[in-house]
Amino acid sequence: MTDYGQLIAYLGIGFALGIAALVVPSLIAPRYKGAETEKTYECGVDTVGSAWIRFGISFYLFALIFVAFEVDILYLFPVALVFNEEMFGWRAFVEVFIFLLILSLAIVYAWRKGVIRWTR
């Protein structure tokens, strides 16, 4: 567990260093305040409406496909670890094959639905 503790420590110190890197300039950098410094950048023109807008569906569909895929693939990792053990033999291959086949169907479906080709 200590190994993982160390890892977490790295993460924590990473945060700390990041904060430090932001604190330093706020101490030494000039501070000019004015309306223009706070203006949202939109090519020098005032923005029209908020940026918190709604987006096309395509992004979302990719996220969905990704979630399923990632779950599937991550299940494969433990299996891949023991894939070569003799006790499983060809059964392991068949299982992985079926699994990947089903996984591929998702791509095929998405493809046919035009998700991948971005039908807008």
Next chain:
Amino acid sequence: MTLEAWILFALVLFCIGLYGVLARRNLIAILIGIELMLNAVSVNILAFNHFLAPDPAVGQIIVLFIIGLAAAEAAIVLSIVLTVYRQRAAIDVQDLKELKG
């Protein structure tokens, strides 16, 4: 940490999730509550797994399945949210007369 502490912790999380499910009106917020509840279950299982289980792999696999099913469930629920929104232009459960029959 004792088993009881972990279970109580899971319970707390579960109840927070329950509160989220009950109190919120936004469908996505309700989904958040459900996810919390599911995760509380995962903690519970892993705690038992850690302290009691004769075969640790089983507990882990169950949690992995929970995670996987949560992913599937989230995908479906979010799609429904989207459809509902398209129909109704709102994701407030109170406005969802459409879903009621």
Next chain:
Amino acid sequence: MNPHPAPALERAHDDETYYLNMGPQHPSMHGVLRLLLRLRGELILECDPVIGYAHRAHEKMAENRSWIQFLPNTSRIDYLSGMIYNLGYCQAVEKMASIEVPVRAQAIRVIVSELNRIQSHLLWFGTFLLDIGGITPFLYCFDDREKILSILERVTGSRLTYSYGRFGGVSQDIDDVFIEQTRSFLTRMRKQAPMYHQLVHENVIFRKRCEGVGVISREVAHDYGITGPTLRAIGVDYDVRRAEPYSGYEQYDFEIPTRTGGDCLARFEVRIEEMEQSCRIIEQALDALPDGPVKPAKFIKKLKPPAGEFYFAVESARGHFGMHMVSDGGDVPSKIKLRTPSFSLLSSMSEVLEGTMVADTIAILGSVDVVLPEIDR
């Protein structure tokens, strides 16, 4: 399919749109163009080009100064084909005032105009690639373009705003060094062509970005009066140099490259071939360069063309550049109306860009090659 489209769907789609200002301060807006886009996700629903950020009132200035005084302005209208504009203006005035131009000066004008055209196309090539994300070809193009600029600098003293033309000729004769440099440039250019072809034209990413993107139909081109390489990419072989030859273009043997696709790739190919044709013209002009003076013995500074209206056009790097001049017989023009190609191109954009994606917008804008001061003249 769906017999009863839910009205809510339409409404929801309306909610998904938003406005985005692209430009004037934007890395890929050529000059200071502002596009007001209405978008859904990355899809452009409406495009409204807002111009005027580089407005300099060239046409108005023409009404307040003598014919010769307007000369320096002309290289600044389209700073990329400054030479062509400049010489075109001279030719217009010469024709109006019936001034003879020595044959050597005519040949020189053709040479420098074509060099200018190559230069302009090279810059367009580079920035177009830059727009679709390829940075290195841009610098290669600039390396080549630099050679032209140096050559032109030798005779004009300037690299961009040449003011090389004079009524009745050009301001300075070319020498052997110029000829030699030009010839070596042509050789270099022809050596570079296959490299560009492999690096850019064959590149699968480039083709993906260009093929079928931003197709401009014949109707749109006709309605908006699009000319130049963009028109030729649709398949219309209209070129002022061929249609109404000036400055002795009729003597030279060159082709007018055309494509039928009307998309970005077609425009790209047309321009690339045009560069080769320009090289051919320069070669022929250099081979048959006549001797003689290059400008009238006396500098023509005061000019009183006969009263009347007059139209003259030249082929700039971007297309048909026409000058409609009105003279009242005095030494100050009554009115010079400039018909610039970029204006037509940009006007058509609101129609062409509709239904494309943001990335395509940039590619299309880059491929039609507009120069903003020319629009805002």
Next chain:
Amino acid sequence: MNHQLIALLTVMAPLVAFATVLIGFRSKHTVASSIVLISGLVTLVGAALLLFNGPVDGTVFSARWFVIGDHVIEFGVLLDGRTRMMGAVVALITFCIQIYSLSYMSHDPGRGRFFAFLALFEWSMLLFVFASNLLQMFIFWELVGLASFLLIGFWYEKPSAVAAAKKAFIMTRIGDIGLFIGLILLFQTVGTLDVVRITQIFAGEGLPESIAPGRIELIATLLFIGVIGKSAQFPLHTWLPDAMEGPTPVSALLHSATMVAAGVFLVVRFHELFLDAPGTMRFVLIIATTTALLSSTMAMVARDMKRVLAFSSISQLGFMLMGLAAGSLFAGFFHLTTHAFFKALLFLCAGSYIHKFGTNDMVAMGRAGAAGKMKITTIGLVVGGAALAGIPPLAGFFSKEQIIGSLHGPENLIFRIGAYAAAFLTAYYTFRMVFLILRPGIDSEAIEEEPAGSQHADAHDEDHGPAEPWQIVGPIIALTLGTLGAGFLGNRIGHTLLIEHIHHPALAEMAPAIVIALLGVVLAWLDFGRKGARQVGFIARLPAARTLFENRWFIDTVYKAVFVRLAVGFAKLMFGAETRGFDGGADKLGQGTVAAGSQMAKAHSGRLQFYVGTAFVLVAVLVFYLGLS
């Protein structure tokens, strides 16, 4: 071929078809329908082989799915008399309906999807029927519900169809909660999920020592709540008429062999268990009789042909359950089988008419000349109607006779009378329907407004191709023959169910039923059939009754009044001002019944969070109760 392989083929063919079609060929309609048809044929052949290939009992195929503690949970195919019989019926009816749909749905843009769902439906039902363990049973029970939801809401662009689908789904969910709890309790009680074992446990002489009788009653009641939802028994029957919003083949499937039959089959499946719970059986009997009577009265006044059939379905389901509750597995199951044939037949006929004339209104059909134009359909209608009415020697007669016969003894007198009354009404309304279509009169109950739930999406242009293409006529003929013949298969079915002794009622016993059925027919003739009949029915002379029946006994209204009021009160109490929707709804109180149904469903489902909260509070209360006691 061994049974294992056949069974596997039988149950998996629809799934393969479903997956293939849904993923690959949804827009290639011809391919889609061919795939589904082939799978249907495979299933039919397989089911037939299983049925006729002699008794092979027990779980013939299983795949390990999960292990919980010592319990190995398997997906399996359980073959015994009940499942083989039911599987064959399902396969046959589904196949007929698939063929029928070829023509019926031929112009629908989404028919690829439709066929996919049909396959899904068939698959779910088959695996439910063949389920070897409780978990599988429950999962496929739910899947049947899901598939029916998809099919009822097939024309999802029609708001009424979506509403109906959701109503069906949600109301059956109410029953499912009961079923689920029941199954869990059952598991706890018997300690196994295996259906065969459970059947054995309860089939034995007397109760197992360890099981408290109250427990059995509770389990049976909970299971029956699931049946109430699924088989549309009173008081959860209101979804079924609305479910007519789906395409007619769906209605036919839903009402004959799959969705509603699932509920009855559950009782058949656990009949031993139910027999051990006499209290529950009484309860079932009461509910079933009430349902049979109530829905018959509703059918008397309905004008929409599909609705008449829907109400008759409810009523016939009541009959089946009466038979089962009276203790006769054979009677109930026999009626289930015969009913599958003639109800599918009637629906297909109705669909044929609707397809041709573009209306659901029987009067309009009659006026359009249904009798003359579509001979085969009309023959089917008459045969099916007669079977439904219980006219000998058609299928319905025998099975109904068995049910009435099973209700012997003084303690069942009231139910017997109820059954007779229901049979009478059935005969009456069936022939009312027949006469309205076959002998249209000028004065018949003309309908100005369209009947609720009329299916215009169904109705295509008047003339496209022959009125009776083979795809429509074929299944109708097949089912007509089935209806004519099924009644004589009683022995065979009994044999298949391994019931040694079948009670064959004597003619004297049959006589009252025959007389009553004929009386109903005669009355219908007087009211509708004879020349110059006013075609308004005797009910018209009893305005109170008519109002009652037309408003479906105000059950929807009562639901609304009670549940919605309660909910509103509750909501006001609990959630303050958030009652706008309900207040608005409350203003429409007297405005008709369809709206009321959806309002009622709203009260049930809209407050999702309310239910969740209640459930958790109940759990907490339970914990406290258990902990403190």
Next chain:
Amino acid sequence: MPRTLLDIFGNPFIATGVGIGAVMTVLSINVLFCIWFERKVSAWIQRRLGPMEVGPQGTLQTVADMVKLLGKQLLTPAGIDKPLYHLAPLIIFAPVVASASLLPFSKSVALSDLNIGLILVFMFGGFAVVGIFMAGWGSNNKYALLGAMRSVAQNISYEVPLLLSALSVVLMVGAQGGGQIEIGDEVIQLNGLNLSHITLAQTSGLWFIVFQPIAAVIFFIAILAETNRAPFDLPEAESELIAGFHTEYSGMRFGLFFFGEYSNMFIGAMLATVLFLGGWDGPLLPGPVWFFFKSYLLIFVMMWVRWTFPRLRFDQLMAFCWAVLTPLAIVNILVTAFALKVVNG
């Protein structure tokens, strides 16, 4: 087997301190070097000289830039979502440190040696998506949001071929010598998720790039996309979206993004080295030298690629991932699995 710092120092606190110092030093030097190197490579490719002013051959240019960044005002636009906006650079920056510590650079010493190191590296990589989204959303700027959406969609999509190609390596590891390897008199059971084991599996035989060329190419392309580098730099496509998700970030906040970006590139290259190029394996020179040499070779290729190609359009990018890379990767795994069974089974 490499010894971890914990083994060497015994005390976890000292080990962590030393480790963090080493990681930060390496990363900082790497970032400074990479930025300079990138400018130089681009200059060489483009017939230019690149930075020449500060230090010999402009080597100190990035140091000067960093000092400049430190001295710049942190502009905070109005109308932002404050928590997200401020947290985003940290979310990008912090995981980099942790994930850099996981990579085994030497035969003898490693910062940490975890049994699921591979998964953990991917896990820390996953944080970037969240950070990018926070930046884009928090900025309340349409360009930033567009960039963030693109970036998130791109990152998650390319994670699929990335994981799939790594999976084929995991499959290979178990097949090396029956899943065991002898080092001295010690027999080690190879664990396909342990990064040092992956390296060890290659030291005894050929590097995996020989067995898995397709996976290697896919992995490399996916790394390019994951680090938002051209031709997959759409999230910050300057000709379209100004600067993408970090449009509104200035000064050191931008610096953190920059740091994260280049470090991620470094980590990606190191991971590719471990998975396909045999990690520290190499003749004559000491392990770490080989390791860093290979990593920088890959980084050089990344730069080379960046300065050669135009940028894809977004839909083409996604189509490339889902219609080309992912199917290829799946087929590759199947072929690998089949071959392994044929050879070993």
Next chain:
Amino acid sequence: MSYLGSIFSGFKTLLTGLGITGKEIGGKSVTELYPHVEPELPEAFRSVIQLVRFEESGSHDCVACMQCVKICPSTCITIEGGKIEGIKGKRASEFEIDFALCSLCGLCIDTCPTDTLEWANIYDDAGQEREWVYDLLKPHEAFEEQYLTTRRAIEAKEAAEKAAKKAAVAKAKAEKAASEAASQEASPEKSDTTSEADS
């Protein structure tokens, strides 16, 4: 093209591209390190405009004819006529060009009847202020050195020409004288004056 075929050929074009850019890595750079390396300027280089001025006298040929003022499109030239000691006729006493306005078109140079305006050969004349008016009569310190060099060269050239002219004249005279001397005797004083004028 088939699916795999298109992938393959696509990758091939990418590799070709990499090859092209890769070749450049070893290639020569074209960058001029500007402040460290002076650019080569063409003769006709147009920078600011200057008056042809004579070093010794500080004088020039501008006769203040105002042609340049009239032709200047930018109206950036200001000239005042005046008198310069020791020179006949009108000369410009004030000659200012506002280079903030000037567009460097060169019309003034072309139109100058006395050819006294010329391009300076300066490439790095840049300012940080808006005010950018040069008094051409006063050599600007920014380019004094260049100015003087060219001026010296011009003066030397002119002097040489003058000398050559004079020499030619002298020679002619001498020849004439010689021919005359053939008849008459030459005067040695005259050659002295010539040599004086040379210097």
Next chain:
Amino acid sequence: MIAAGLVMLISVAGAVVAVSVKNIVHAIFGLGIALGGLALAFLLLSTPFVAAMQVLIYIGGITIAMIFAVMLSSTGKHEPGEGARRRVLAGIVSIVFFIAMAWVVVGSDFGPLMELAPEDMESAWSVQAIGRALLNDFNVAFELLSVVLLVAIVGAISIASRHDEGEDPAINEEGGA
């Protein structure tokens, strides 16, 4: 001990944020924090692999999908205000449930079971053990999970893109490279 306390604190704090803040995007990030904390908890429960999966799938996948869904559905960021009474009631229900369950937990004695806890089963805790179990005992579940996810994807895509069912997607174009 301290670590566990810290982890619990993080998770609970994240969870509280997730269910209480009005801004739905913040709520999702709160969920992310809670899930991250839970990943640490899994680490403490000696299942690092599950912890990594938790982060990869939940934080890297599900929360992102949620955010996309938010971006597609609600522009306002702020959901409709919920009545105070609703919150109070929800709180009451949760607390009642908590008390009930906590009572059960506290009242239970896990002591006897503890002895079953494995001591020296290093290999049993490894990822390989999971892999073996997936291939052996849970193989059907393993395959079924992929089916479930396939169905989820198919469902999600068809639900989400239902409106353009009529359009004929460009299916047979070449894959593109």
